[in-house]
Amino acid sequence: MLCASSIPSDKRRHDQSLNAAEDRYGAEKLIDGEWIASSEVSRNINPSNTNDVVGEYARASANDARAAIAAAKAAFPAWSRSGILERHAILRKTADEILARKDELGKLLSREEGKTLAEGIGETVRAGQIFDFFAGECLRLAGEVLPSARPNIGVEITREPVGVVGIITPWNFPIAIPAWKIAPALCYGNTVVFKPA
Structure with a gap:
């Protein structure tokens, strides 16, 4: 699956994308806020019960990757200039949604990875x-001022968006590792193209 969503300031479109995602466990790619069918689909098999097909996932093409990168580039100017309260609200809503669905998502993760249910949840x-955490960081965006060894020279560290961040994560922690990468990238005003293992 390859994801690139321009998180629009049009909250209605963003909410529609989230709601549409609730009924999907693979088989389509999310690019620019739209679910795109894939011509190539693979099955996701539970490694601890090979008769259990957890779902299907879309395989992305080079054209899909180019479209995702283009969407993320197009979204970058608006997202990088978005206010800290807007970013906070979106990351907070994401956190709330994940935590509200922890049992459902944890069970799926357990089946997908062959982990114990407790580990999945x-x-x-x-x-x-x-x-x-990174929703809170949106409200604490600040630089640092450090002492310099040279007289009359100041050292100031600022955090600024750099652009599109490409994220490819391994299979062993399929929700935690992407969160570790995606949340800070969005918090600091970057857009993301995400490709899980």
């Missing part, structure tokens, strides 16, 4: 906590 909770 625990990882899901951790992902929600990561989004919650």
